[in-house]
Amino acid sequence: xxxxxxxxxxxxxxxxxxxxxxxxxxxxxxxxxxxxxxxxxxxxxxxxxxxxxxxxxxxxxxxxxxxxxxxxxxxxxxxxxxxxxxxxxxxxxxxxxxxxxxxxxxxx
Amino acid sequence: xxxxxxxxxxxxxxxxxxxxxxxxxxxxxxxxxxxxxxxxxxxxxxxxxxxxxxxxxxxxxxxxxxxxxxxxxxxxxxxxxxxxxxxxxxxxxxxxxxxxxxxxxxxxxxxxx
Numbered sequence: 001x002x003x004x005x006x007x008x009x010x011x012x013x014x015x016x017x018x019x020x021x022x023x024x025x026x027x028x029x030x031x032x033x034x035x036x037x038x039x040x041x042x043x044x045x046x047x048x049x050x051x052x053x054x055x056x057x058x059x060x061x062x063x064x065x066x067x068x069x070x071x072x073x074x075x076x077x078x079x080x081x082x083x084x085x086x087x088x089x090x091x092x093x094x095x096x097x098x099x100x101x102x103x104x105x106x107x108x
Numbered sequence: 109x110x111x112x113x114x115x116x117x118x119x120x121x122x123x124x125x126x127x128x129x130x131x132x133x134x135x136x137x138x139x140x141x142x143x144x145x146x147x148x149x150x151x152x153x154x155x156x157x158x159x160x161x162x163x164x165x166x167x168x169x170x171x172x173x174x175x176x177x178x179x180x181x182x183x184x185x186x187x188x189x190x191x192x193x194x195x196x197x198x199x200x201x202x203x204x205x206x207x208x209x210x211x212x213x214x215x216x217x218x219x220x221x
Contacts, residue, residue, distance in 0.1 A: 004150075032207040043198055043212035044151070087150070091206040095141065095166065100150035 004099040023088030024070045032091040078106045112213035131199030140182035141200040193220045
């Protein structure tokens, strides 16, 4: 079983839609969780950290469910510029483990 | 203007040659990391260093070597022993251990023919 699993997508949504991604992780001892965004042929960029109580940053909301070992990312009012691959990232003791990413394509 | 720089952006080498990728940061971060990304795949950890003069193997260290003589610099050498060296190489840094978020450089695309 992979340490971090994500649905690769692609998720094709119209502008203005709400879209949600889930990610599951296998290490119950993990303490730090992040979502990164990666544009095509570019480096990953930190989108947001994920806190136990859930957190919001503008149109983006992240949730953590420790009991079921999953993390979610909700994007409201999707923009064309949100089109990218979203990476779920979990710490696994010595380093961060990156999921393979979920591709989002927002269409006009 | 703080950040992480990697050079060059594109690198072409012949099979059998060693090549060194540069990574420099001026964020005053203690920890630095090297990842490899293949098309359509996630990042895989090659080496990491949490302090100067110390580094640890990641999941795919075979065929690679690193040094950490200065806090700001963490060069990666891809040796001729690496069987499939063509990939996108990403360097990252963080304030401390794996509980901290990492910040990435722009990456180096290495093509070996």
